[in-house]
Amino acid sequence: MKKSIIAAAVLAGGMIMSGQAMAAKTLVYCSEGSPEGFDAALYTSGTTFDASANTMFDGLVNFKVGTTEVVPGLAESWDVSVDGLELTFKLRPGVKFHTTKNFTPTRDMNADDIIFSFNRQMDKEDPYYKENNGNFGYWNAMDMSNLINDVVKVDDLTVKFMLDHPEAPIVSNMAMAFASIQSAEYGAQLVASGKLGDLNQKPVGTGPFQFVGYKKDSVIRYAKNTQYWGEQAKIDNLVFSITTDASVRFQKMKAGECHAMPYPNPADIADIRNTDGINMMQQEGLNVGYLAYNTEKDKFKDVRVRKALNYAINKDAIKQVVFNGEASVAKNPIPPTIWSYDESTVDDAYDVEKAKALLKEAGISGFKTNIWAMPVQRPYNPDAKKMAELIQADWAKIGVDAEIVTFEWGEYLKRSKAGEHDTVLLGWTGDNGDPDNFLRVLLGCAAAKSGDNRARWCNAEFEQELQDALLSTDPEVRTTAYENAQKIFKKEAPWATIAHSTVFMPISDKVSGYKIDPLGGHFFHNVDLK
Amino acid sequence: MFSFLFRRLLVLIPTYIGITLTAFVFIRVIPGDPILVMSGERSPSPEKYAELMHAFGFDQPLYVQYFEYVKDLLQGDFGKSIVTGRPVLEEFFELFPATVELAAFALFFALLIGIPAGIIAAVKRGTFYDHTLMTISLTGFSMPLFWWALLLIVFFSGYLGWTPVSGRISALYFFDTPTGFMLIDSWLSNEEGAFKSAVMHLILPAVALGTIPMATFARQSRSAMLETLGEDFIKTARAKGLSPFKVTVVHAFRNALIPIVTVIGLSVGVLLGGAILTETIFSWPGIGKWMVDSIFRRDYPVVQGGLILIATIVIMVNLTVDVLYGIIDPRISKKGH
Numbered sequence: 001m002k003k004s005i006i007a008a009a010v011l012a013g014g015m016i017m018s019g020q021a022m023a024a025k026t027l028v029y030c031s032e033g034s035p036e037g038f039d040a041a042l043y044t045s046g047t048t049f050d051a052s053a054n055t056m057f058d059g060l061v062n063f064k065v066g067t068t069e070v071v072p073g074l075a076e077s078w079d080v081s082v083d084g085l086e087l088t089f090k091l092r093p094g095v096k097f098h099t100t101k102n103f104t105p106t107r108d109m110n111a112d113d114i115i116f117s118f119n120r121q122m123d124k125e126d127p128y129y130k131e132n133n134g135n136f137g138y139w140n141a142m143d144m145s146n147l148i149n150d151v152v153k154v155d156d157l158t159v160k161f162m163l164d165h166p167e168a169p170i171v172s173n174m175a176m177a178f179a180s181i182q183s184a185e186y187g188a189q190l191v192a193s194g195k196l197g198d199l200n201q202k203p204v205g206t207g208p209f210q211f212v213g214y215k216k217d218s219v220i221r222y223a224k225n226t227q228y229w230g231e232q233a234k235i236d237n238l239v240f241s242i243t244t245d246a247s248v249r250f251q252k253m254k255a256g257e258c259h260a261m262p263y264p265n266p267a268d269i270a271d272i273r274n275t276d277g278i279n280m281m282q283q284e285g286l287n288v289g290y291l292a293y294n295t296e297k298d299k300f301k302d303v304r305v306r307k308a309l310n311y312a313i314n315k316d317a318i319k320q321v322v323f324n325g326e327a328s329v330a331k332n333p334i335p336p337t338i339w340s341y342d343e344s345t346v347d348d349a350y351d352v353e354k355a356k357a358l359l360k361e362a363g364i365s366g367f368k369t370n371i372w373a374m375p376v377q378r379p380y381n382p383d384a385k386k387m388a389e390l391i392q393a394d395w396a397k398i399g400v401d402a403e404i405v406t407f408e409w410g411e412y413l414k415r416s417k418a419g420e421h422d423t424v425l426l427g428w429t430g431d432n433g434d435p436d437n438f439l440r441v442l443l444g445c446a447a448a449k450s451g452d453n454r455a456r457w458c459n460a461e462f463e464q465e466l467q468d469a470l471l472s473t474d475p476e477v478r479t480t481a482y483e484n485a486q487k488i489f490k491k492e493a494p495w496a497t498i499a500h501s502t503v504f505m506p507i508s509d510k511v512s513g514y515k516i517d518p519l520g521g522h523f524f525h526n527v528d529l530k
Numbered sequence: 531m532f533s534f535l536f537r538r539l540l541v542l543i544p545t546y547i548g549i550t551l552t553a554f555v556f557i558r559v560i561p562g563d564p565i566l567v568m569s570g571e572r573s574p575s576p577e578k579y580a581e582l583m584h585a586f587g588f589d590q591p592l593y594v595q596y597f598e599y600v601k602d603l604l605q606g607d608f609g610k611s612i613v614t615g616r617p618v619l620e621e622f623f624e625l626f627p628a629t630v631e632l633a634a635f636a637l638f639f640a641l642l643i644g645i646p647a648g649i650i651a652a653v654k655r656g657t658f659y660d661h662t663l664m665t666i667s668l669t670g671f672s673m674p675l676f677w678w679a680l681l682l683i684v685f686f687s688g689y690l691g692w693t694p695v696s697g698r699i700s701a702l703y704f705f706d707t708p709t710g711f712m713l714i715d716s717w718l719s720n721e722e723g724a725f726k727s728a729v730m731h732l733i734l735p736a737v738a739l740g741t742i743p744m745a746t747f748a749r750q751s752r753s754a755m756l757e758t759l760g761e762d763f764i765k766t767a768r769a770k771g772l773s774p775f776k777v778t779v780v781h782a783f784r785n786a787l788i789p790i791v792t793v794i795g796l797s798v799g800v801l802l803g804g805a806i807l808t809e810t811i812f813s814w815p816g817i818g819k820w821m822v823d824s825i826f827r828r829d830y831p832v833v834q835g836g837l838i839l840i841a842t843i844v845i846m847v848n849l850t851v852d853v854l855y856g857i858i859d860p861r862i863s864k865k866g867h
Contacts (some may be wrong), residue, residue: 197615200614411562
């Protein structure tokens with residue numbers, strides 16, 4: 001019988017592993033859910049990215065683990081033309097794709113692989129585009145087809161992206177999961193055998209780990225890529241033990257059945273901190289939770305009303321009740337961990353009298369409205385209903401009668417995008433560490449038109465700052481523009497910024513070298529086991 | 531017997547029409563669609579959204595989608611998962627053995643404890659044993675499954691450290707699973723300790739899932755036995771001088787079996803339903819968890835196909851129970867003539 005037993009490192013006492021050979025180092029990560037597949041371009045969930053892009057693939061550029069700094073990946077260097085319309089990448093020579101049960105590469109990675117990886121997402125005639133009905137999550141959400149006109153091979157190790165218009169964050173975008181580089185040779189082999197789905201089920205990448213197998217909804221097994229172009233992983237095997245219940249994940253950590261787990265249950269945090277053998281790592285998340293005022297509705301057109309409602313919200317109470325104190329109050333629409341964050345912003349601090357005075361000045365004594373509360377837990381808001389109840393009580397003090405409304409998640413997104421709400425709770429987790437990924441995506445004029453800007457707020461002055469930053473590659477120019485944009489935002493108050501939640505990562509004290517990724521990913525190639 | 535079976539099979543035609551229609555309508559009346567749910571906050575532009583809905587055929591009138599679906603079903607095509615892109619049948623049969631293994635052991639546990647407890651309670655009616663067993667069974671029946679499962683984990687895995695917390699086998703074993711039944715595959719794998727690990731992983735989920743059926747069996751066995759024990763033929767058997775064991779097991783129990791078998795048959799549906807929670811809590815990769823994930827993701831083909839396949843299993847089990855009635859009590863199938 002064919003079998004591939006993985007020898008394992010001895011974990012903490014209590015682990016059930018009777019009689020295995022324990023020479024190699026195996027790290028068990030109790031992941032929070034099943035990946036939807038292993039082709040990151042098809043999906044938008046972090047769970048899938050952890051199991052695919054973050055373990056087995058590289059981009060042309062990567063994010064330096066633990067930061068949002070862009071560093072060379074499969075490209076050694078890159079160059080942006082003066083007009084910002086051409087982006088040229090010089091590829092790293094000698095990069096090997098994984099050799100697996102299904103595929104043995106005959107050549108090193110080259111420009112054809114880059115073209116294949118992007119064309120399948122933008123070329124409607126590409127067999128992989130057809131196979132997936134063009135359902136490439138991030139590509140579509142970021143409207144990349146309107147940015148990238150063509151990807152051209154200059155020579156085997158040089159590739160050029162022809163852009164429709166200049167866009168400064170394009171290089172950061174190339175480090176995102178959807179831009180993971182696939183093997184064109186493997187792709188062609190699968191087309192020839194009619195098994196196109198295997199690109200998503202039996203992945204072949206260039207990353208630090210390679211795919212060994214997946215038992216659906218149970219376990220994913222990876223082995224170290226011994227031909228990795230960069231620094232090789234320190235562990236020999238990586239196991240994702242899929243454990244959906246957060247409290248059960250903690251029990252597994254306690255029992256020594258796994259070395260690391262994401263997303264602990266907030267109620268377990270104090271317990272985890274007091275558990276021997278587990279270190280609780282934490283970091284401010286690259287996220288923001290907010291309440292957007294629908295500025296197309298008459299009652300929210302007056303900035304004084306929006307400001308009054310902001311002053312009436314006791315954000316400290318929300319932080320304590322909804323986040324168990326494990327968050328920071330948000331004053332800007334971007335988190336403090338992102339560059340260009342405006343430290344000088346003065347928040348609309350809780351002041352009921354000031355709120356009443358502002359409403360009076362606006363000629364309003366009180367009104368009826370609604371607060372839309374999400375039906376699901378999100379990293380930026382663990383309990384939207386409770387948050388809505390607190391805001392409802394706060395607003396009642398200034399004579400504003402708010403009704404709490406909720407819908408099923410898909411419906412919630414759809415209806416709020418259509419602008420049916422008065423006020424809506426939502427949030428965002430950063431994708432690439434660029435302020436543009438928050439400000440333009442959530443508050444830009446194009447987003448007001450598409451509905452992603454839930455405040456439906458389009459301010460010419462603010463938009464100009466965003467455009468100035470978008471078209472410039474000079475960090476100083478961009479920083480100044482984004483700082484100005486934040487000042488305008490604060491003055492105009494299209495949102496009540498609520499909080500930036502804290503990200504926790506309980507990890508065994510036998511693990512060293514783990515860094516929390518500000519973008520929410522989980523990376524293990526720099527990790528070692530004692 | 532054949533005409534009895536034939537009539538039962540004939541009833542399946544309208545049953546299946548009902549099931550396909552229910553499965554089809556059920557997932558579509560839940561607000562939201564796969565494209566929106568999959569993209570979350572990162573939704574495509576309205577134009578792209580319309581293009582995707584068209585590409586997946588979700589913009590067609592519902593009746594057209596239904597007839598297309600039934601047409602494919604009649605050809606044995608259950609469709610592909612919108613999320614994973616894999617055929618629904620392939621995913622179902624990959625996960626189904628895990629659910630069967632769990633349900634079978636839960637049933638075994640429930641029968642092993644529940645029926646003897648019911649018989650003892652009936653024979654010792656009104657005594658301390660009766661009251662204790664029935665109180666325990668009522669507690670078992672009333673306990674919320676998710677709470678009971680977590681309690682078992684915290685006590686047996688966390689506090690005592692006797693059993694592993696979750697999963698089907700230690701994450702460190704990785705071998706081919708040709709049958710999908712972990713007990714068999716771990717045995718065949720010849721890996722040292724693999725079989726023991728699989729057994730240890732099965733205990734808590736089986737106990738958690740088997741608790742409610744166990745309580746039901748105990749109460750049902752007790753009342754069925756009490757009814758039978760009061761019958762004239764039991765008095766006759768006793769008067770003939772048969773031993774109390776023979777009277778209870780051979781005469782009374784056999785005649786009490788019909789309601790017990792009915793409850794066992796019905797409990798298959800309960801076990802499959804309970805498997806959803808049990809599988810989620812114990813990270814047991816079975817069809818319950820698969821269905822829940824698919825409902826949340828609005829994966830129409832998986833939810834539809836899964837419901838039809840699960841309904842088929844429940845129908846088959848109930849058909850078997852009907853046949854068993856005929857064997858236990860031949861008067862039932864003869865009444866059909």
